[in-house]
Amino acid sequence: MTWAILDIENFYCSAERVFDPSLRGVPLIVLSNGDGCAIARSAEAKALHIRMGAPMFQIRDVVKRHGIQCRSSSYELYADMNRRFNAVIAEFTDTVEIYSIDESFFRLPVLPSGLGDVEMAHRVRAAVKRSVGLPTRIGLGPTRTLSKVANALAKASEKVWDGVVDLHDEGLRRRLLAAWPIEEVWGIGPALAKRLRPLGVRTTGELAALPAEVAREVGTVVLERLVRELNGIECSDFEPEPAALKSTAVTRNFGEPVRDVEALREAMVRRAVRAAEKIRNQRLQASRLIAFAHGSRFKPNAPSASRVGRLSPASNDPRVIAGMAGRMAEAMFEVGAIYTKCGVMLEGLEQEARGQLDMFAAPDPRSPKLLAALDEINTRFGRQTLRLGSEGMGVKAYDTKRALKSPSWTTRIDQVPVAR
DNA sequence: TCTGGGGTCCTAGGACCC
DNA sequence: TCTGGGGTCCTAGGACCC
Known part of the structure; x- marks a missing residue:
């Protein structure tokens, strides 16, 4: 069995572009609640060195100089687009696990189609693009963690991989993990990376080679499981039901x-x-x-x-x-x-x-x-x-500002886009 | 002047019980 | 000066994720 994870490229920006063609091909950022900072950036905005989470008051000049388009975040739209792309994945497989607003895990092989996993992944991408209009990338691997690494690799070298990376092959895996920094691995944050560095663990290959006891001592059982998963040993099952909110x-x-x-x-x-x-x-x-x-x-x-x-x-x-x-x-x-x-x-x-x-x-x-x-x-x-x-009644000064919100294209009947 | 929002999991340590 | 050995439950805080 194969784990797959699909993520949407620059999700909030891509979602805004679906219904507003004027935003395509130009630098675009989506702002946090209160229009405080940039929480999503189009490829063009990234090329202009807009950092993730950059406060607006710090980037105002760059935004003005390069005509970067700004939008307040529209969570109703993003939630709706999330429903749509998951419905497309569900046409290929009955094992979809919604992981976040812009990512879903699922399992392959999807249908007895005779196609390889990579081929199927390309089909899913094409279907999402065609039906929902969103660009995607897919990572494949024998565990969730490896599929996440594969997805990150696909993201990092778009041109090399054409949107799909498969980490099943052990030789390829060894080669790619040896050059992949641990900070980029799902589950390794700044604190863990700092504790691993003195042990000489800097690449994902080195992390995968860490003995289980050492992993548990440096981190917790969470890190121990992560290391196992990097070696292709599954430590989590497919979850058919979304977990209850705690x-x-x-x-x-x-x-x-x-x-x-x-x-x-x-x-x-x-x-x-x-x-x-x-x-x-x-x-x-x-x-x-x-x-x-x-x-x-x-x-x-x-x-x-x-x-x-x-x-x-x-x-x-x-x-x-x-x-x-x-x-x-x-x-x-x-x-x-x-x-x-x-x-x-x-x-x-x-x-x-x-x-x-x-x-x-x-x-x-x-x-x-x-x-x-x-x-x-x-x-x-x-x-x-x-x-x-x-x-109290009405809008108050303390209410959050959302000055740059796009219309509610898909959730308000009076604001649906009109084709002329 | 101005810096997001919403989750999960794990561990240590205290309170309490027998 | 001496003063057990558990178990469970709860909470605070750290770390991570998107």
């Missing part, structure tokens, strides 16, 4: 810094309401709530505070969750402090209690119907149609 968070920078307790509480409540909505969508409830607020991490003496609370019984009721988060915001607020970000995290997620609720635990037996009505109204008429009084 925690979720809604955290945002403020559009304008916050200095008063009312604004902090209201912003916190808005995030809490959104977090509660997210877990209701998945029929989950939370047993732990963490609220935090802090100032700029680039400024000394910036405020930073958080509070942890237990939700007992577990809940997904915005009145409960936002109530607690709002009280926490008031409790952590310091007079004179300047806050630039706050957020709410929900943990200990479990399946929603179905059927009869505990009559002593449930504050209000009408709640399930009320929440269902809330979600239905907000789905039909738009988020925030029905809201808590404590959320």
Whole structure:
């Protein structure tokens, strides 16, 4: 069996280009929430040395000089494009594992077609290009980790490989891994690379040769498994079902810094309401709530505070969750402090209690119907149609800015592209 | 002036129990 | 001065991912 991973080239940029041809062939960057920094770059923008995560205020000159196109991120569009390309992969195989917004693992051989893996990979790429309009690369190997290395190699030398690398052949593998730096390997971050360097481990070939005990000592079982996988030994099975969400968070920078307790509480409540909505969508409830607020991490003496609370019984009721988060915001607020970000995290997620609720635990037996009505109204008429009084009304200075957002091409009927 | 958001896994250490 | 040996559960923090 073969592991394959398909990733979309410069995903957010490529997704923007599908519906806006004027963005094709020109340098393009997609910005983080609040239009703060570049989180996706087209090949042309990379050629102009725009770094991943570069803050806008630092690259403004280059952007202007070279006419680099900028877009705010449109997560609805990217999520929709993600559904589309996964549907195409699913035409070839019933073993698709969505790994991230722009990558999916799947297994080959896909169908008894008589074609080799590499040939099939090219077919999948062509189908995604034709049906969805997105450019891709595919890595193949006997384990997930090796397919990720193969994918990275395909990315690094586009011209040499034509978008598909297969690391099954041991000779080829030895040769390529010997020249591949460990920092580029899935699972090796800066800290691990730093600990491996003194041991003389700099290339992926050297990493693969590390004895298991040493790997475990330097890293953890995670590194030990990684080394095994580099040697072609599978350490993880195919996961047919997406794993249940264990925690979720809604955290945002403020559009304008916050200095008063009312604004902090209201912003916190808005995030809490959104977090509660997210877990209701998945029929989950939370047993732990963490609220935090802090100032700029680039400024000394910036405020930073958080509070942890237990939700007992577990809940997904915005009145409960936002109530607690709002009280926490008031409790952590310091007079004179300047806050630039706050957020709410929900943990200990479990399946929603179905059927009869505990009559002593449930504050209000009408709640399930009320929440269902809330979600239905907000789905039909738009988020925030029905809201808590404590959320406040209208757009506030602290709300995140998204000045450069493209139209909602695929998710708003009044904004679908028109062909003339 | 201006620097993203959202996840997972692992380990160590404390609390608590018998 | 002496003061066990586990087990489990929880939490905080580090490291990694995209």
